[in-house]
Amino acid sequence: MHKPNSIRMTLFLTFSLIITVTFVALVSFFFAWGSGELREGARMRLDAAAESISANLDAEVRKMDDVSISVLYSNLVKDRFIKYLSEPEKVPNASPNSGFVGNEKELADVILAIIGPSLAARQINLYDFDGAGFGTGRDNRPRSLDLGKTPWFGEAVAAGGTMVLSPPHPDEKLSRYATMRSADTERFISLDRVMFNRYRIPLGVVETEQSCDTIFGSLERESANGGNNERVVVLDGKGGQLYPIPPQDDPDIGYYYGVFRGLAGTPDPARAAVNPRTGRRELLRFKTSEYSGWTVVVIADERTLLAPLVLFTWRSLIIALVILILALLLSFIAARRITLPLARIHEDIRAVDIGSLGTMGTFGSPGSADTPDTAGSNRTAGSIRTAGSGLNELEELDLAFRGMRLKLRKSIDQLIATQRREVQARMLALQSQMNPHFLYNTIATISILAEEGMNAEAVALCGNVSGMLRYLSSQKSMFAEAAAELDYTRAYLDCIKLRQGKKLSYSLVFDQAFASVRIPKLVIQPIVENSVKYGTLNEPPWAIGIEARVGDGRWSVRVEDDGPGFGADVLERLANLVSGLETAGEFRGLELDGMGLANIAARIALAYGERGVFFYGNRPSGGAFVEIGGPVEGAEGERDAGIQAV
Numbered sequence: 001m002h003k004p005n006s007i008r009m010t011l012f013l014t015f016s017l018i019i020t021v022t023f024v025a026l027v028s029f030f031f032a033w034g035s036g037e038l039r040e041g042a043r044m045r046l047d048a049a050a051e052s053i054s055a056n057l058d059a060e061v062r063k064m065d066d067v068s069i070s071v072l073y074s075n076l077v078k079d080r081f082i083k084y085l086s087e088p089e090k091v092p093n094a095s096p097n098s099g100f101v102g103n104e105k106e107l108a109d110v111i112l113a114i115i116g117p118s119l120a121a122r123q124i125n126l127y128d129f130d131g132a133g134f135g136t137g138r139d140n141r142p143r144s145l146d147l148g149k150t151p152w153f154g155e156a157v158a159a160g161g162t163m164v165l166s167p168p169h170p171d172e173k174l175s176r177y178a179t180m181r182s183a184d185t186e187r188f189i190s191l192d193r194v195m196f197n198r199y200r201i202p203l204g205v206v207e208t209e210q211s212c213d214t215i216f217g218s219l220e221r222e223s224a225n226g227g228n229n230e231r232v233v234v235l236d237g238k239g240g241q242l243y244p245i246p247p248q249d250d251p252d253i254g255y256y257y258g259v260f261r262g263l264a265g266t267p268d269p270a271r272a273a274v275n276p277r278t279g280r281r282e283l284l285r286f287k288t289s290e291y292s293g294w295t296v297v298v299i300a301d302e303r304t305l306l307a308p309l310v311l312f313t314w315r316s317l318i319i320a321l322v323i324l325i326l327a328l329l330l331s332f333i334a335a336r337r338i339t340l341p342l343a344r345i346h347e348d349i350r351a352v353d354i355g356s357l358g359t360m361g362t363f364g365s366p367g368s369a370d371t372p373d374t375a376g377s378n379r380t381a382g383s384i385r386t387a388g389s390g391l392n393e394l395e396e397l398d399l400a401f402r403g404m405r406l407k408l409r410k411s412i413d414q415l416i417a418t419q420r421r422e423v424q425a426r427m428l429a430l431q432s433q434m435n436p437h438f439l440y441n442t443i444a445t446i447s448i449l450a451e452e453g454m455n456a457e458a459v460a461l462c463g464n465v466s467g468m469l470r471y472l473s474s475q476k477s478m479f480a481e482a483a484a485e486l487d488y489t490r491a492y493l494d495c496i497k498l499r500q501g502k503k504l505s506y507s508l509v510f511d512q513a514f515a516s517v518r519i520p521k522l523v524i525q526p527i528v529e530n531s532v533k534y535g536t537l538n539e540p541p542w543a544i545g546i547e548a549r550v551g552d553g554r555w556s557v558r559v560e561d562d563g564p565g566f567g568a569d570v571l572e573r574l575a576n577l578v579s580g581l582e583t584a585g586e587f588r589g590l591e592l593d594g595m596g597l598a599n600i601a602a603r604i605a606l607a608y609g610e611r612g613v614f615f616y617g618n619r620p621s622g623g624a625f626v627e628i629g630g631p632v633e634g635a636e637g638e639r640d641a642g643i644q645a646v
Helices: 007-072 075-086 103-118 151-159 217-224 253-262 302-350 381-386 392-432 434-451 455-472 482-503 512-516 525-535 568-584 596-611
Strands: 123-127 132-137 141-144 188-196 202-211 230-235 241-243 270-274 281-288 295-301 479-481 504-510 518-520 542-551 554-561 613-618 624-631
Touching: 007 103, 007 123, 007 188, 007 202, 007 217, 007 230, 007 270, 007 281, 007 295, 007 302, 075 103, 075 132, 075 202, 103 123, 103 132, 151 188, 151 202, 230 253, 253 270, 253 281, 253 295, 281 302, 295 302, 434 455, 434 482, 455 482, 479 482, 482 504, 482 512, 482 518, 482 525, 482 542, 504 512, 512 542, 518 596, 525 542, 525 554, 525 596, 525 624, 568 596, 568 613, 596 613, 596 624
Parallel strands: 504 542
Antiparallel strands: 123 132, 123 202, 132 141, 188 202, 230 241, 230 295, 270 281, 281 295, 479 518, 542 554, 554 624, 613 624
16 A cells, blocks of 8 residues: 555555546536526526516406596596496395396496406405495495404505505405405405595595406416416515415415515615525516506526526546546556556665665675676666666666765765764864863862961862863763763852852752763753852852752753843843754854853754753742753653753
């Protein structure tokens, strides 16, 4: 099995990605283009349907209005209606089907002549302002209204002669003659206008009634024939439902009216929205008639609209998936043919290490020491494997690699020896910088003790100095046991305390396991010396603390003082020198004057590299601290700690 980052897998994944991206892009483009075309076609179809339906509804309303206007402008009807209201002359105790006499018959004949056989109106009702009236059409008889329960009457009177359309409502008297629906479901729409006499004095209201089956008949027939998977809703000016014909109220009427209200003032009366009840996306087209004030809403379900495209896309995806699998198989075969020789050479190169550079044969054949001069005439098994690949460049790579291997072995040996000598020289040079610095301070201290007549203290100091010089002169190794380094540091502090007396105190705390750890030589005392030098700038007493510990495969030593701490300029200078050690390994400019800490940082970096620890900074309670550390010999640290300031 090939790794994900192998040459063969990389080529295969690259070919596969190109094919897949191209395929997905084409399918996405086709689907986006197709869905856009379908949506645009649906918008045009919905637009045309809304225009057509609105025009048909206006035609039906106009027929009713024409009849209403004919009645309103007929002086004969007005005269007969006035006469009927004053002298009905109805036959006493006559049944409803016995016919009319006198004024009733004359009024009915005149109105029937106006209605004619066109069925432009099912019923014409004339009412005075007390609710008394007469109806002609499907039901020819006197009528009366309870004005308190008839809101459309007041609206018609308030309109002052302007057309008023009522919502669908039942009419029990007309429903007795129902032919298309049952009596309890048939609904009618009324067109109402105020009737005036020749002196513009209001006489009453003319109500022209037409069955909803007639007004919305074209919509009913289209719905019965299947339509175009589109739904039609008709709203009045107040958002009331006109169609589908009540009493079966559409649960989405309020939602559609809300969308329509949101489109007020926009030039485009179309909108795509998500139905909150069904959760499905719908395309909506609104058309409001200036004549009737009705709004036609044509609704198309987007999922149903895109169903043919989705079906075609899925079929195309299945076919394309088969093609994609074949293309990926071909790309795998091509990648395998191209990379098989390279993969073999790559495996042979990975098998080469420093120990086998001078002894391995060509590409892992043991015992062969061919040179570039003899490689052309002495082909090994490694070079024979590339033959027949059809790629001459691979055979040339084979010859070049054999010559490079021998030269690389010699270069590596020389480089390792040079680096070893360079590191040792740097460590010794940095370590030797500490000796004269200490001697200068020690001699000055002995001189002061002698001047003050402190002979016993001078003898004790000389004893400590003797032991310290003996430790300094042992140059056998750049590392020493931590116990010896701590003894050296304690002797130094005793020397300082002989001079300072009670003004100086120190504490030295360490784990027992730390005593046997091997650490770089002379890394603790210079830090303590730095604390003595700068930590005693404040008024006494002075305190210096040293804590050493071992844990998690690492050792660390922390030195603290209660002095004034590091100044900003010192921190900046020290940070610049330490930064040079981290980034470029620079060891220039590590003078003794105040930069003993930089010397320690350089030695930690040389000894441990990125695993070394060198922290420094000021304590929150006052004073400075320096912490050094590194991995215990033979143990791996849990983290790579770089040299940094805290």
